[in-house]
Amino acid sequence: MTFTSEHPPFAVAVDLAVFTIRDGALAVLLVERGEEPFRGSWALPGGFVEPDEDAEQAAWRELREETGMDRFPGHLEQLRTYSAPDRDPRQRVVSIAHVALAPDLPEPQAGTDAADARWWVVDDLLEGPDDLDGPTLAFDHRQILLDARERVRAKLEYTTLATEFVAEPFTLPELRRVYAAVWGSPPDLGNFRRKVLGTDGFVVPTDVRGEATEAGGRRALLYRRGPATLVTPPMVRG
Template sequence: MSTHPPFAVAVDLAVFTVREGALVVLLVERGEEPFRGSWALPGGFVGVDEDAETAAWRELREETGVERFDGHLEQLRTYSAPDRDPRMRVVSIAHVALAPDLPEPAAGTDAADARWWVVEDLLEGDAGPESPELAFDHREILLDARERVRAKLEYTTLATEFVSEPFTLPELRRVYAAVWGTPPDLGNFRRKVLGTDGFVTPTAAIGSGDGRTGRPPLLYRRGPARTISPPMTRG
């Protein structure tokens, strides 16, 4: 008989997209104990025949109805505080995922509801009386995930994963404004994006004008570059 206490490995996902100019994250309302009725990041236990990434995509589909998408997914860090889950010792491998135009979620399995929440409202308490207290240590995970994305926008081309192709430079700049909370300086932004080889690739198409400049904007696609040097400075 084993002398070790019950132990499990789980995954949690901070899934981000940009909606109406704001960085939003996908949460589920827990339909079961512990923390029944509280909101949490989608996630669950890793099966004995799964790796962590497979479990992450499966839990996302089962809890929210959101299928695997062609966006960015990476491991954030491991959360292993002994008391983070009241059921038993649970170590969670948290992931960050992001993509443009993600669909409306639909609650499934043990989730009572699923919806997008504005990240700033959650973390700064600006969602009014409905602002939820996140279950487990998910506030800590969300804070870390937001900072990971904010930092990576400084030294990588990750911002292009938030926009659908083709896109305009103003659309790309709005991603930085949503994630950082303030837009980067316009002149520096244009010089960095257009001056970094492979950041974006111009297309032969043009977008519709915004009525202010009178000139329709050029359209771009993601380029092959993955890093920016020197980094882009937050506004």
């Protein structure tokens, strides 16, 4: 039986906003496009969904290919769908964007269709369209990056997602620096400690302390991620 449709075909793709923290700043992975359209421009990594996979499988595949890691050690979630008719000059392409984040991600290697790949400080990219510190992003990727940053900022208020940005074991000062990097300023120290230590299962203390500070102060206790996922009431953004 042959089926016909009045609707033209379109492609489905995934785009990835991959975040990590480098030198105390929130950084995102970008690739320099080696092919048209937007050849020579920088873009979020991603690709088309293959016939034998769904969007989540495609996102994990692209994540492995772009980071060079067989097992991605962090968090992945769907952000939203971008479907403006003219977002891709080649054809109608609907993109299902995802947010991924993990600590200490390695230097990236450009894939087969990319000329280069590198980490960029997010604030350098989003200060404004005429910002000289960062490139103009291809397609609608600046909007995707804006939405992805706000998703992560918001989730740090009411979830324990910040722990996904630090390698275990970690100290509370290291965890607080995650909030400073993502929000642009650190949360109030007293409120931060009350939320983290007062939320059952936010962090789990170990019996080990970190290295001595340069000032010779008491070594900070080391923690691991706990099973909790929500912070109620939310932490106030700095």
